[in-house]
Amino acid sequence: MSNSPLTPGIVPGRLQAEAYARNFADHEPPLDRHEARVAADRCYFCHDAPCIAACPTSIDIPLFIRQIATGTPEAAATTIWSQNILGGICARVCPTETLCEEACVREAAEGKPVEIGRLQRYATDVAMARGLHPFTRGAPTGKRVAVVGAGPAGLACAHRLAMHGHDVVVFERRPKAGGLNEYGIASYKATGGFAQKEVDWLLSIGGIELRCGVELGRDVTLSQLEAEYDAVFLGIGLAGVNALRAPGEDKAGVRDAVDFIAELRQTADLATLPIGRDVVVIGGGMTAVDAAVQSKLLGAENVTIVYRRGQEKMSASAYEQDHATSVGVRIICNAMPVAIHGNGAVREVELAYTVETPEGLKPTGETFRLKADQVFKAIGQTLAGAPEGLAVAGGKFAGPAGRVWVGGDCAAGGEDLTVTAVAEGRDAAEAIHQRLTGA
Amino acid sequence: MANLSSDFIGIKSPNPFWLASAPPTDKQYNVERAFEAGWGGVVWKTLGAEGPPVVNVNGPRYGAVWGADRRLLGLNNIELITDRPLEVNLREIKAVKRKWRDRALVISLMVPCDEDSWKDILHRIEDTEADGVELNFGCPHGMAERGMGSAVGQVPEYIEMVTRWVKQHSRMPCIVKLTPNITDIRKPAEAARRGGADAVSLINTINSITSVNLDDFSPEPMIDGKGTHGGYCGPAVKPIALNMVAEIARSPETRGLPISGIGGVTTWRDAAEFLALGAGNVQVCTAAMTYGFKIVQEMISGLSQYLDDKQIGLSDLVGRAVPNVTDWQYLNLNYVTKARIDQDACIKCGRCYAACEDTSHQAIAMSADRTFTVKDEECVACNLCVNVCPVENCITMVPLPKGAVDPRTGRKVGDYANWTTHPNNPSAQAAE
Ligand SMILES: Cc1cc2nc3c(=O)[nH]c(=O)nc-3n(C[C@H](O)[C@H](O)[C@H](O)COP(=O)(O)OP(=O)(O)OC[C@H]3O[C@@H](n4cnc5c(N)ncnc54)[C@H](O)[C@@H]3O)c2cc1C
Ligand SMILES: Cc1cc2nc3c(=O)[nH]c(=O)nc-3n(C[C@H](O)[C@H](O)[C@H](O)COP(=O)(O)O)c2cc1C
Ligand code: SF4
Ligand code: SF4
Ligand code: SF4
Numbered sequence: 001m002s003n004s005p006l007t008p009g010i011v012p013g014r015l016q017a018e019a020y021a022r023n024f025a026d027h028e029p030p031l032d033r034h035e036a037r038v039a040a041d042r043c044y045f046c047h048d049a050p051c052i053a054a055c056p057t058s059i060d061i062p063l064f065i066r067q068i069a070t071g072t073p074e075a076a077a078t079t080i081w082s083q084n085i086l087g088g089i090c091a092r093v094c095p096t097e098t099l100c101e102e103a104c105v106r107e108a109a110e111g112k113p114v115e116i117g118r119l120q121r122y123a124t125d126v127a128m129a130r131g132l133h134p135f136t137r138g139a140p141t142g143k144r145v146a147v148v149g150a151g152p153a154g155l156a157c158a159h160r161l162a163m164h165g166h167d168v169v170v171f172e173r174r175p176k177a178g179g180l181n182e183y184g185i186a187s188y189k190a191t192g193g194f195a196q197k198e199v200d201w202l203l204s205i206g207g208i209e210l211r212c213g214v215e216l217g218r219d220v221t222l223s224q225l226e227a228e229y230d231a232v233f234l235g236i237g238l239a240g241v242n243a244l245r246a247p248g249e250d251k252a253g254v255r256d257a258v259d260f261i262a263e264l265r266q267t268a269d270l271a272t273l274p275i276g277r278d279v280v281v282i283g284g285g286m287t288a289v290d291a292a293v294q295s296k297l298l299g300a301e302n303v304t305i306v307y308r309r310g311q312e313k314m315s316a317s318a319y320e321q322d323h324a325t326s327v328g329v330r331i332i333c334n335a336m337p338v339a340i341h342g343n344g345a346v347r348e349v350e351l352a353y354t355v356e357t358p359e360g361l362k363p364t365g366e367t368f369r370l371k372a373d374q375v376f377k378a379i380g381q382t383l384a385g386a387p388e389g390l391a392v393a394g395g396k397f398a399g400p401a402g403r404v405w406v407g408g409d410c411a412a413g414g415e416d417l418t419v420t421a422v423a424e425g426r427d428a429a430e431a432i433h434q435r436l437t438g439a
Numbered sequence: 440m441a442n443l444s445s446d447f448i449g450i451k452s453p454n455p456f457w458l459a460s461a462p463p464t465d466k467q468y469n470v471e472r473a474f475e476a477g478w479g480g481v482v483w484k485t486l487g488a489e490g491p492p493v494v495n496v497n498g499p500r501y502g503a504v505w506g507a508d509r510r511l512l513g514l515n516n517i518e519l520i521t522d523r524p525l526e527v528n529l530r531e532i533k534a535v536k537r538k539w540r541d542r543a544l545v546i547s548l549m550v551p552c553d554e555d556s557w558k559d560i561l562h563r564i565e566d567t568e569a570d571g572v573e574l575n576f577g578c579p580h581g582m583a584e585r586g587m588g589s590a591v592g593q594v595p596e597y598i599e600m601v602t603r604w605v606k607q608h609s610r611m612p613c614i615v616k617l618t619p620n621i622t623d624i625r626k627p628a629e630a631a632r633r634g635g636a637d638a639v640s641l642i643n644t645i646n647s648i649t650s651v652n653l654d655d656f657s658p659e660p661m662i663d664g665k666g667t668h669g670g671y672c673g674p675a676v677k678p679i680a681l682n683m684v685a686e687i688a689r690s691p692e693t694r695g696l697p698i699s700g701i702g703g704v705t706t707w708r709d710a711a712e713f714l715a716l717g718a719g720n721v722q723v724c725t726a727a728m729t730y731g732f733k734i735v736q737e738m739i740s741g742l743s744q745y746l747d748d749k750q751i752g753l754s755d756l757v758g759r760a761v762p763n764v765t766d767w768q769y770l771n772l773n774y775v776t777k778a779r780i781d782q783d784a785c786i787k788c789g790r791c792y793a794a795c796e797d798t799s800h801q802a803i804a805m806s807a808d809r810t811f812t813v814k815d816e817e818c819v820a821c822n823l824c825v826n827v828c829p830v831e832n833c834i835t836m837v838p839l840p841k842g843a844v845d846p847r848t849g850r851k852v853g854d855y856a857n858w859t860t861h862p863n864n865p866s867a868q869a870a871e
Contacts, residue, residue, distance in 0.1 A: 033831075034784070034830055034831060037831065041508070042508065045730045045731075045733075045734070047731050047733075062733075063733070063736055063737060066706075066734075066737045067737055067740060067741065069706075070706040070707060070708055070737060070741050071708065071741075072707070072737075072740065072741045072744050072745075074744060075737075075740040075741060075744050078740070079740070
């Protein structure tokens with residue numbers, strides 16, 4: 001293929017084969033044994049450790065790190081998994097700089113936290129490579145639970161229910177389980193098909209039946225599930241996306257960032273995936289950063305993130321922003337799209353500078369244009385396909401109702417993170433277990 | 440998960456990890472929290488005779504030695520036995536034992552060296568329902584000056600006498616705790632056995648000065664300008680303790696005498712080493728004082744993983760290494776190894792070179808591009824490079840196969856042969 005980053009339009013194969021392999025390799029390579037020992041040695045084994053409180057799943061971090069330090073990473077993995085059964089993916093995708101590692105006392109002491117995420121990955125990788133799954137199905141209770149959505153929330157819920165001996169059926173509308181682990185997370189964070197490997201590993205506990213290609217609302221209704229099962233858990237994530245509400249949004253080349261990322265994640269040979277020369281990403285969160293970075297890694301010449309408020313308001317962490325700029329992404333803040341121009345396909349994005357006022361965000365009146373042959377919208381996901389009759393607050397399920405529990409991105413409370421979804425799925429399973437058995 | 444339940448001289452506990460007699464076991468509050476954290480048993484902080492309790496200093500009582508990153512490697516203390524009234528301790532011991540039936544609770548004792556004193560204290564502790572007594576013949580400071588602690592522990596005849604009194608006046612299992620401040624640890628152990636002890640425990644702390652204040656010219660910890668020697672413990676004393684445990688485990692006079700291993704136990708691995716050298720269980724003080732009671736969780740998970748991996752039970756581990764502890768003269772002089780440097784792991788720091796070139800056998804070559812290689816014709820296999828290399832397993836000792844020629848000596852590697860038959864040994868016996 002003779003395309004290059006300078007080829008106009010949305011085209012595949014802008015890079016050499018090795019460049020794709022290099023660009024999409026493990027973003028943070030695993031620690032080897034020596035590195036893990038050295039990193040583990042830095043942990044002080046704090047009392048009532050602040051890192052534990054900062055982890056949404058409350059992993060006993062000092063204990064698992066000490067278990068690594070004493071040469072028993074398998075025991076460390078058991079410590080991790082007993083709180084967070086998706087500890088493998090979380091180790092790869094958690095924004096640790098705003099979670100556990102931000103709270104680490106060595107961040108306060110030296111500005112260099114213990115590398116908790118990478119140590120967590122080391123332990124879980126070692127244990128998974130040994131084929132360890134240190135949990136067994138509890139004695140059968142005869143109770144049946146339906147879990148809708150095989151994302152982190154649903155999977156964590158299903159596993160904990162299986163541990164308690166309940167029979168679980170997971171309904172997933174996509175062809176594969178994993179949720180955004182499989183269809184959303186940046187591909188350099190979960191290389192080597194890790195998301196599917198982890199799903200298979202998780203299901204190996206037994207007692208969980210996975211039914212892919214079944215959509216709640218289309219193939220089955222909530223009332224059917226309620227009638228057939230003793231409890232229902234909804235972990236359906238946020239399937240909808242916000243609209244830009246700028247004229248020209250429907251032009252060719254304008255697309256939801258999450259769809260682009262899902263396609264990227266399912267593309268075996270990234271040289272076949274078309275990408276623009278001038279890519280503009282609208283948004284300020286993790287999705288915007290991931291779409292922009294991966295556009296750049298696919299060979300786009302110019303990639304710009306445009307965020308309507310100040311940089312300090314971006315929900316993507318400083319670490320993620322630095323990652324974006326380090327690969328050559330430009331970040332423009334305090335600007336919002338007012339129109340998409342082009343004859344059929346996008347050619348330019350027109351943007352207005354903004355200011356924060358007591359009445360809210362306002363355009364300053366000054367506008368400018370960015371060349372664009374591809375525009376990704378990353379301005380937030382929304383709850384879609386919510387069954388009737390469940391209370392919704394702030395665009396999310398308000399909480400459990402009757403025999404229906406909710407968790408993960410679709411539920412109110414907590415940040416929209418993988419690790420939060422795991423915590424909520426696990427806790428819902430405990431609540432369901434308590435309700436079903438009185439335990 | 441391997442079953443860690445332990446039976447030490449008839450005293451049962453859910454795991455072999457006990458807290459040693461020291462501040463962590465000085466009161467009900469501590470001991471209950473330790474049991475909640477998972478400790479298998481405790482030896483209560485040493486009780487003294489009826490009457491006004493001892494007093495402690497009111498200035499600092501600990502000194503320390505640190506490694507890199509301020510890791511606590513050694514701790515020294517000038518604390519005495521419990522300074523709380525006897526009745527309070529006895530009441531609390533009884534309450535704890537009632538509540539925690541499955542845990543081991545042993546009472547440590549130190550009273551003046553006369554039969555009545557011992558008879559009296561044994562009588563006083565009788566109805567606590569404690570599982571046994573430990574005789575503290577170990578404290579190297581404060582109590583020794585009063586004719587107790589290591590002052591008794593350093594005289595085997597006294598140990599034997601007191602132990603005999605205890606066995607006469609009590610039905611409780613009796614553990615004699617030994618001081619390491621003695622030349623040959625086997626002598627007090629033999630005395631304890633003669634006196635009828637059910638077990639020995641060791642080591643108590645080692646006489647030491649951890650540091651000197653170079654502005655005020657006083658040992659640390661400094662009390663109003665003066666300091667005194669204290670008892671040393673923690674990871675730094677483990678090698679000394681391991682040797683003493685092994686000596687007792689393999690000596691014909693003391694072989695089979697149950698041992699409770701103490702001294703620097705910080706991780707499951709330390710514990711496993713004590714057990715392999717013949718200890719039936721371990722006691723821990725400094726690690727808990729450094730990291731808190733929770734530390735036992737790593738000891739439990741690590742030891743059970745190890746036993747599972749080895750597919751052995753706890754009792755199979757006890758004493759497993761004892762047959763392999765021998766005297767120097769029986770070591771195989773035809774076992775020839777050479778250092779090997781893993782070039783992929785090597786970070787080219789040159790520490791192995793400095794050590795070997797400056798202080799050993801000039802057996803490591805350094806090239807212009809800082810590649811370090813071993814000269815087999817010079818390497819005596821001393822292991823110094825292995826010990827100074829910062830990368831674990833980067834340098835290993837590889838044995839030469841039998842029949843191979845050692846490039847250093849030009850001699851073939853032969854069958855087992857030791858010093859007793861070596862031609863250079865003036866008193867060598869001819870090989871049979
Ligand atoms: C691009 C992107 C990057 C991200 N990067 C990170 C990151 O680096 N780190 C991080 O912590 N978080 C990240 N997140 C957020 C994280 O992925 C989510 O918070 C997490 O996946 C939420 O889990 P969940 O189980 O609630 O929902 P999801 O992962 O969305 O899973 C929901 C599942 O339900 C299924 N489903 C939906 N509707 C139905 C229905 N009607 N019937 C049946 N099944 C249904 C879906 O197909 C999906 O499989 C990212 C999100 C995005 C979009
Ligand atoms: C502050 C302190 C007080 C101690 N008090 C006693 C005691 O009262 N009786 C006793 O038998 N040993 C006492 N010891 C010794 C410990 O029980 C133990 O033998 C020693 O510390 C070695 O173990 P370690 O390396 O795990 O600390 C004390 C140790 C310390 C640090
Ligand atoms: S799950 Fe995430 S937040 Fe929790 S300890 Fe692991 S890396 Fe940190
Ligand atoms: S805060 Fe940091 S040093 Fe303290 S226990 Fe957690 S990881 Fe270790
Ligand atoms: S000490 Fe170890 S790491 Fe350093 S040069 Fe020698 S072999 Fe290499």
